[in-house]
Amino acid sequence: MSLLDAVRGCTFDDFLFTPQLGVLPSRDPAVVDLSARFSEHLTLKRPIVSANMDTVTRAAMATVLAEEGGIGVIDRGFRAGDIDPQVAEVAAVKRRQHGVVGDPHSIGPDRTIGDALRMMADTGVGTLTVVGPGRRLVGLLTERDVRFVRPEVKVSERMTPRERLVVHEGPIPLAEAEQVMISKKIKKLPLVDRDGALVGLVTARDLIKHQRLPFATRDEGGRLRVAAAIGATGDYLERAAEVLKVGADALVVDIAHGHSNVMEKALKEIRRRFPEVELVAGNVATGEGTTFLIERGVNAVKVGIGPGGGCSTRITTNFGIAQVEALVRCRLAAGDRVPLIADGGIKRDGSIAEALLFGGDSVMLGSAFAGTDEAPGEIVLKSVLDSESQKIVKVPFKVFRGMASIGAVRDRLDLEEAAPGELEALGAEGIEVSVPARGSARTVVRDMLKHLCSAISYGGAASLHELRSRFWAQPDQYVVKLSAASRSESFQR
Ligand code: XMP
Numbered sequence: 001m002s003l004l005d006a007v008r009g010c011t012f013d014d015f016l017f018t019p020q021l022g023v024l025p026s027r028d029p030a031v032v033d034l035s036a037r038f039s040e041h042l043t044l045k046r047p048i049v050s051a052n053m054d055t056v057t058r059a060a061m062a063t064v065l066a067e068e069g070g071i072g073v074i075d076r077g078f079r080a081g082d083i084d085p086q087v088a089e090v091a092a093v094k095r096r097q098h099g100v101v102g103d104p105h106s107i108g109p110d111r112t113i114g115d116a117l118r119m120m121a122d123t124g125v126g127t128l129t130v131v132g133p134g135r136r137l138v139g140l141l142t143e144r145d146v147r148f149v150r151p152e153v154k155v156s157e158r159m160t161p162r163e164r165l166v167v168h169e170g171p172i173p174l175a176e177a178e179q180v181m182i183s184k185k186i187k188k189l190p191l192v193d194r195d196g197a198l199v200g201l202v203t204a205r206d207l208i209k210h211q212r213l214p215f216a217t218r219d220e221g222g223r224l225r226v227a228a229a230i231g232a233t234g235d236y237l238e239r240a241a242e243v244l245k246v247g248a249d250a251l252v253v254d255i256a257h258g259h260s261n262v263m264e265k266a267l268k269e270i271r272r273r274f275p276e277v278e279l280v281a282g283n284v285a286t287g288e289g290t291t292f293l294i295e296r297g298v299n300a301v302k303v304g305i306g307p308g309g310g311c312s313t314r315i316t317t318n319f320g321i322a323q324v325e326a327l328v329r330c331r332l333a334a335g336d337r338v339p340l341i342a343d344g345g346i347k348r349d350g351s352i353a354e355a356l357l358f359g360g361d362s363v364m365l366g367s368a369f370a371g372t373d374e375a376p377g378e379i380v381l382k383s384v385l386d387s388e389s390q391k392i393v394k395v396p397f398k399v400f401r402g403m404a405s406i407g408a409v410r411d412r413l414d415l416e417e418a419a420p421g422e423l424e425a426l427g428a429e430g431i432e433v434s435v436p437a438r439g440s441a442r443t444v445v446r447d448m449l450k451h452l453c454s455a456i457s458y459g460g461a462a463s464l465h466e467l468r469s470r471f472w473a474q475p476d477q478y479v480v481k482l483s484a485a486s487r488s489e490s491f492q493r
Helices: 003-007 059-067 084-096 113-123 174-184 204-212 236-245 261-273 287-295 313-317 323-334 350-357 406-413 420-425 441-458 464-473 484-491
Strands: 015-017 036-039 042-044 048-050 071-074 127-131 137-142 188-192 198-203 227-230 250-254 279-284 300-303 340-343 362-365 380-386 391-401 432-436 479-481
Touching: 003 323, 003 479, 015 350, 036 279, 036 300, 036 362, 048 059, 048 441, 059 071, 059 084, 059 441, 071 084, 071 250, 084 236, 113 127, 127 198, 137 188, 174 188, 174 198, 174 204, 198 204, 227 236, 236 250, 236 261, 250 261, 250 300, 261 279, 261 287, 279 287, 279 340, 287 300, 287 323, 300 323, 323 340, 323 350, 350 362, 350 441, 350 464, 391 406, 406 432, 441 464
Parallel strands: 048 071, 048 362, 071 227, 227 250, 250 279, 279 300, 300 340, 340 362
Antiparallel strands: 015 479, 036 042, 127 137, 188 198, 380 391, 391 432
């Protein structure tokens, strides 16, 4: 039986995998190669992506995902025409952590300490570079220099002037910058060009962070990578231009039905305006849909119609394909041409291994990150009956909602005043639920990676890449279809 026949109508909880001879010496994610492609030209060391949903991915989530080796996609769920908030989130990720800060926050020498304090508070940066005309470096001003100083005092009176600074001319590899810092006993190394104009700053803090996070997804300049979602109509081209301006590493054209004329038109325009951009599009769930997107120049395809935890598309329209079948169909159509992102329906860590074997190169997760510290939204305390003590206890919750839920659509379209009937006419295809607050997404990702390494060990491979090759060479060696009883034995606890 072909793999496609074996998975028809099936999804994650329909399968187990047969354990093989283990060859992995250690299941430690620090030593197991989990690298995979997010898109044609963008490789991740860990194949985890956070979903572009307004209750999941903003700068905080995208930063954690990139630091842990995955990537976050900043949602476009801001009010229509309101592009700046999304741009600010992308910019915050690109600025948060760097090897070399390419565009350090600067102040003029004639400004006041009051101005410097405000700039430090606004940007969260403790060291300002001081520059004169033509961005010539004239000094450095740190938090220590401004402490207990009257606000009207001039920056030039408190800064460490250029002649007392160690400065490097031109670009510098991080290892060399570290050596300079150690030998000169400094914590900041400004970089200048031949004319003395400021071109960057290396800080000891960033170097330490860089070393502590060896798997982080970074661009050539050492900045964390981040993707940004755009739509296929309305402000999508302007949104694309603006997020790319602040350094977005990929655009994700995300619409509910990606195999559509609307998508075709959008891809044509995007490719015309931004021929080089790393472009992801979706969602689709069929081979035809996948080929359609690839032929129109995308660098990755997002797969999933209706499996999402916040999604009611299948309930309300009866259209969709069970996610494992969708992945196999799309993988068979895509071949090795572009990577696939398996989007939605992952409720337990074991399904991550399934999504990656049945066709995904990476997995996109929404509800799995809901309720974490980095998920946007306020914590609300809810009264819940504790079944053991039979007492009412207050439990912290956060809201998780589908991007096509009435709440999300209402916020996006600025429809607070709309009557319920009008909202229903919009055809909501998402739900809104409260999920318990539960600590950092970093812990969630790290647990997922440990479990993925264990899956690789059970699968008889030494890396994710090898496991996928072995699986596709002989799927029947792995795939076990479950009966209702074996499903309950496997997954009900
Ligand atoms: P999980 O299961 O990880 O899925 O929460 C995340 C994915 O769900 C999709 N999504 C939606 N699909 N209506 C839909 O049909 C919605 O309102 C909706 N909101 C999110 C999306 O693909 C996301 O990445």
